[in-house]
Amino acid sequence: MSIRIRINGVDKELDVDPEMPLLWALRDVLGLTGTKYGCGQALCGACTVHLDGQTVRACVTPIRRADGHSVTTIEGLSPDGNHPLQRAWVDLGVPQCGFCQAGQLMCAAALLAKKPQPTDTEIDQSLAGNLCRCGTYTRIRAAVKKAAGLAEE
Template sequence: MSIRVRVNGVEQELDVDPEMPLLWALRDVLGLTGTKYGCGQALCGACSVHLDGQVVRACVTPIRRADGREVTTIEGLSPDGGHPLQRAWVELGVPQCGFCQSGQLMCAAALLAKKPQPTDADIDQSLAGNLCRCGTYTRIRAAVKKAAGVPDSK
C-alpha cells in the first residue's frame, strides 16, 4: 500500500506495510533518526512527534494513520537548531545523555503552540509522559519557560 505523508514540509510517498509503526518509517525508510526508540509501548515519550500538530507516540502509531497528513519530527522543528526551545535547551545545558531530548522538545513545542505562556503546572502536565533517566526535569521546565519568555521562579 502506498502512503502519502508530508514530513517536515516535504511530500513523501512510502510503499510500506500500513501497520508499520510511524517510528520505523521515519527512521528506517526516511533516514530521520532524531526521533528515538525508547520503550516501544508509548510509555517513555522518546519517540514523540507531531501529527497535524498533535503529539503522538511514533512507536505505536501505524503509518496508515499519517496517510494524507502532516508529520513534524525534531529535524523539522528547526533545520538549523534555531527554534527558541532548541536555543534555550543549549543555553541552559538541559541534556545530559540526550536520549529523551527530541521527545521532550516535541512535546514542549506542542505545549507552546497551544499555550504560549505556560505555568509550571502546564509544563509538568504536558511533559509528564516523557521520561528523563538523567533527571533534568527542573532544567527542562526552565528551558520551556525561557523559550516562552516566562520568568523562572526558582
C-alpha cells in the same frame, strides 16, 4: 500500500506495510533518526512527533494514520536548530545523555503552540509522559519557560 505523507514540510510517498509503526518509517525508510526508540509501548515519550500538530507516540502509531497528513519530527522543528526551545535547551545545558530530548522538545513545542506562556504546572502536566533517565526535569521546565520568553523576541 502507498502512503502519502508530508514530512517536515516535504511530500513523500512510501510503499510500506500500513501497519508499520511510524517510528520505523521515519528512522529506517526516511533516515530521520532524531526520533528515538525508547520502550516501544508509548510509555517513555522518546519517540514523540507531531501528527497534524498533535503529539503522538511514533512507536505505536501505524503509518496508515499518517496517510494524507503532516508529520513533524525533531529534524523539522527548525532546520538550523534555531527554534526558541532548541536555543533555550542549549543555553541552559538541559541534556545530559540526550536520549529523551527529542521527545521532550516535541512535547514542549506542542505545549507552547497551544499555551505561549505556560505555568510550571502546565509544563509539568504536558511533559509528564516523557521520562528523563538523567532527571533533568527542573532544567527542562526552566528551558520551556525561557523559550516562552524567547518566542516573544
